[in-house]
Amino acid sequence: MLTLKNIVKDYKVAGKQFRAVNDISLTLNKGEFVAIIGPSGCGKTTTLNIIGGLDRYTSGDLIINGTSTKDFSEKDWDAYRNNSIGFVFQSYNLISHLSVLDNVELGMTLSGVNQKIRRERAIEVLTRVGLASQLGKRPNKLSGGEKQRVAIARALVNDPDIILADEPTGALDSKTAHEILTLIQEVAKDKLVIMVTHAQQYADEFASRIVELKDGVILADSQKEPVVSEDTGYQANKTSMSFFTALKLSFNNLKTKKFRTVITAFASSIGIIGVGLVLAISNGFSQQINDIESDQLVGLPILIGKSEMNIGFDRAGASVFQPEDYEPDEIVIYDSSMDVHTNIITNEFITYLENMNSDIYTNIHYTYGYIPVILSTESGATELVNLDDVGFSSFITPEDELEEYYDLKDGSFPTNIYQVVLEIKEWNVVNKEVLDALGFDTSSELRFSDITGTELYIAKNNDLYVEQGSLFVPNYSDLETVKNNGIVIEIVGIVQAKDSTMTYGPTGLLYLYDLQDELLSVNSGSDICLAQETLDTSVFNLSLLTEEEKLGILSYIGCNSTDPYLIQIYSDSVENKTTIKEYIATYNADKDLDDKIFETDLAEAIGATLSTLITSISVVLSAFASISLIVSSVMIGIIIYISVLERTKEIGIIRSLGGRKKDISRVFNAESIIIGAFAGLMGISITYLLTFPINVIAANVDPSLASVATSNPLHLVLLVLASTILTFIGGFIPSRIASKKNPVEALRVE
Numbered sequence: 193m194l195t196l197k198n199i200v201k202d203y204k205v206a207g208k209q210f211r212a213v214n215d216i217s218l219t220l221n222k223g224e225f226v227a228i229i230g231p232s233g234c235g236k237t238t239t240l241n242i243i244g245g246l247d248r249y250t251s252g253d254l255i256i257n258g259t260s261t262k263d264f265s266e267k268d269w270d271a272y273r274n275n276s277i278g279f280v281f282q283s284y285n286l287i288s289h290l291s292v293l294d295n296v297e298l299g300m301t302l303s304g305v306n307q308k309i310r311r312e313r314a315i316e317v318l319t320r321v322g323l324a325s326q327l328g329k330r331p332n333k334l335s336g337g338e339k340q341r342v343a344i345a346r347a348l349v350n351d352p353d354i355i356l357a358d359e360p361t362g363a364l365d366s367k368t369a370h371e372i373l374t375l376i377q378e379v380a381k382d383k384l385v386i387m388v389t390h391a392q393q394y395a396d397e398f399a400s401r402i403v404e405l406k407d408g409v410i411l412a413d414s415q416k417e418p419v420v421s422e423d424t425g426y427q428a429n430k431t432s433m434s435f436f437t438a439l440k441l442s443f444n445n446l447k448t449k450k451f452r453t454v455i456t457a458f459a460s461s462i463g464i465i466g467v468g469l470v471l472a473i474s475n476g477f478s479q480q481i482n483d484i485e486s487d488q489l490v491g492l493p494i495l496i497g498k499s500e501m502n503i504g505f506d507r508a509g510a511s512v513f514q515p516e517d518y519e520p521d522e523i524v525i526y527d528s529s530m531d532v533h534t535n536i537i538t539n540e541f542i543t544y545l546e547n548m549n550s551d552i553y554t555n556i557h558y559t560y561g562y563i564p565v566i567l568s569t570e571s572g573a574t575e576l577v578n579l580d581d582v583g584f585s586s587f588i589t590p591e592d593e594l595e596e597y598y599d600l601k602d603g604s605f606p607t608n609i610y611q612v613v614l615e616i617k618e619w620n621v622v623n624k625e626v627l628d629a630l631g632f633d634t635s636s637e638l639r640f641s642d643i644t645g646t647e648l649y650i651a652k653n654n655d656l657y658v659e660q661g662s663l664f665v666p667n668y669s670d671l672e673t674v675k676n677n678g679i680v681i682e683i684v685g686i687v688q689a690k691d692s693t694m695t696y697g698p699t700g701l702l703y704l705y706d707l708q709d710e711l712l713s714v715n716s717g718s719d720i721c722l723a724q725e726t727l728d729t730s731v732f733n734l735s736l737l738t739e740e741e742k743l744g745i746l747s748y749i750g751c752n753s754t755d756p757y758l759i760q761i762y763s764d765s766v767e768n769k770t771t772i773k774e775y776i777a778t779y780n781a782d783k784d785l786d787d788k789i790f791e792t793d794l795a796e797a798i799g800a801t802l803s804t805l806i807t808s809i810s811v812v813l814s815a816f817a818s819i820s821l822i823v824s825s826v827m828i829g830i831i832i833y834i835s836v837l838e839r840t841k842e843i844g845i846i847r848s849l850g851g852r853k854k855d856i857s858r859v860f861n862a863e864s865i866i867i868g869a870f871a872g873l874m875g876i877s878i879t880y881l882l883t884f885p886i887n888v889i890a891a892n893v894d895p896s897l898a899s900v901a902t903s904n905p906l907h908l909v910l911l912v913l914a915s916t917i918l919t920f921i922g923g924f925i926p927s928r929i930a931s932k933k934n935p936v937e938a939l940r941v942e
């Protein structure tokens with residue numbers, strides 16, 4: 193069944209060829225117990241390894257059941273070892289981190305025998321070699337004889353035709369040696385047993401045929417008759433280790449070095465923790481910004497103003513104009529007026545707005561160019577309040593939830609249009625010119641109570657403007673009368689914006705939106721308005737007016753309500769605001785740039801600035817943290833390489849049992865994947881736990897930061913994946929190195 197035909201094996205030693213086996217021809221058959229004897233170094237092991245397919249012959253041929261192995265591929269040899277050969281070694285070669293049972297099962301695992309049958313067969317064979325009671329033990333708990341019995345069981349379990357034993361009794365005392373050889377003789381009766389030994393007496397006692405080697409050639413063969421090979425045909429099933437088996441092998445191996453594994457995983461989890469925390473904090477911040485935008489800022493209106501606005505640059509971005517292309521010596525001329533846009537609010541646009549689906553907005557406020565004339569008696573005399581110095585505007589926030597946007601410092605919020613509040617800044621700051629303009633005495637201490645309760649008077653056009661010939665002049669000489677006939681408003685409270693970004697420039701008085709309507713309705717029928725409406729010249733100085741200038745004057749003195757300079761659109765959700773903006777975009781779609789309407793979303797602008805900031809910070813921090821991820825992959829590479837060195841013998845064993853190169857790299861890839869996944873899980877658990885103290889500390893600094901670190905579950909899953917993939921990459925090269933190891937040399941490693 194087995195024919196060696198002129199087998200030659202050359203080794204290259206220090207550049208020189210060395211012939212270890214020199215033209216050996218042998219025919220061996222089932223049922224034979226062949227002993228190969230000869231002095232040390234004569235080529236016994238080499239011959240045996242060639243027969244077993246562990247080593248390759250240089251020339252000649254090995255014929256198995258009539259099939260030449262000349263054209264065998266690596267996989268064919270792997271299958272051959274797995275199916276047809278059972279190895280028994282002098283040094284047992286058991287895998288120390290697997291139990292007796294698992295050691296015996298390993299060869300069947302490689303050939304894909306299912307778990308149940310595997311177990312049954314392994315137990316049956318172990319019972320035959322007398323180890324039924326030792327199944328769960330680790331090999332290092334057994335005596336030498338017992339270990340060799342396990343090795344015999346492992347060699348038998350796949351029911352191979354050939355048992356190869358290389359000095360199986362070399363490490364045993366003579367009594368145990370006898371027992372082992374008797375066992376081999378008994379269990380392998382119908383097989384071909386080839387045993388290498390240098391003990392003549394065992395050969396004489398147990399072998400049916402003795403082949404004597406010397407210097408790589410056959411010196412003598414006890415079989416004198418020519419032997420005919422009894423060929424029954426050759427066929428072998430390909431082997432393949434399942435990834436699960438690889439995982440189990442590596443998992444068991446890692447279990448034997450728990451401490452190292454945990455430390456390694458911890459070290460490589462630090463990068464994950466770093467990235468995880470950065471992500472958690474940026475996630476927490478973004479969530480908070482979204483919350484602010486949707487809860488706190490959603491009430492802020494979309495603004496459409498007539499005033500100029502810069503559309504050239506990104507609102508939060510660059511301030512330096514960057515041309516697309518220019519010559520090195522060319523001066524780039526930047527015309528800033530090109531970037532400034534003034535919204536032209538036409539009747540068409542207002543009609544378009546009025547036709548907007550009323551479900552998506554809660555209110556639209558129009559503010560006109562009317563600037564009232566206000567009088568104060570605070571200083572003792574009746575004086576004009578200069579509105580260049582004091583802001584006088586309606587609340588931009590929804591009026592039914594003022595307390596959401598403002599802290600009430602004193603008094604109350606307005607409950608009717610004749611009540612106003614003074615807005616102050618952080619730390620109770622009010623600009624001096626504001627207080628001076630309102631008539632307060634800023635040379636001495638001022639208290640809230642000095643301000644609340646103050647009454648102011650808004651002049652009516654008919655009292656203020658006196659007709660003189662064809663002109664109208666303000667009646668500054670009798671302000672007392674103007675005051676007495678004026679509309680009384682009271683400062684009923686002092687407020688401060690909760691979000692300081694809502695307040696820019698000097699603060700001032702805030703009134704309810706409807707006050708404007710009331711003032712416009714009082715003034716629109718005034719004499720000065722009626723006069724100006726019919727004239728093409730100014731009622732103030734008789735100068736000729738363009739249509740636009742006339743409209744300006746009419747607005748300024750409160751005669752009409754057709755020409756808004758600010759439109760505020762209120763909505764109650766971020767989604768609706770988006771729809772409103774889309775609605776405006778649709779209006780713009782077919783307009784020239786000059787006629788387009790640009791809106792400002794305060795809430796979005798506040799949120800966007802913050803988000804951009806946080807995104808950039810997270811990117812930078814993540815990049816730093818990622819460096820540690822790379823460091824840890826390199827570290828994993830080194831650790832796996834050390835593991836390869838430690839497990840070299842195991843590599844040899846798996847190869848001798850028919851494991852493919854691929855299976856070997858699978859074992860080590862499995863090891864790095866286990867470490868990577870474990871490091872990832874450890875990393876995200878620590879990250880998750882760390883978010884609690886971080887939030888507690890952050891909440892101590894500012895209560896609104898109570899959930900500043902919030903891990904996104906998706907990020908956590910991705911981090912475990914990333915850790916697994918990175919360690920896999922780190923361990924990839926060592927795994928390749930492992931798979932390329934020569935099985936014979938791997939087995940020789942102690």
Ligand code: ADP
Pocket residue numbers: 203204205210212231232233234235236237238239
């Ligand atoms: P033994 O009969 O003692 O088992 P071996 O078959 O192991 O002898 O070795 C036969 C000869 O081949 C020895 O001289 C040994 O040094 C040499 N040899 C074995 N393996 C190698 C190798 N991988 N490289 C070089 N020489 C080797």
Ligand code: MG
Pocket residue numbers: 236237238
């Ligand atoms: Mg040897």
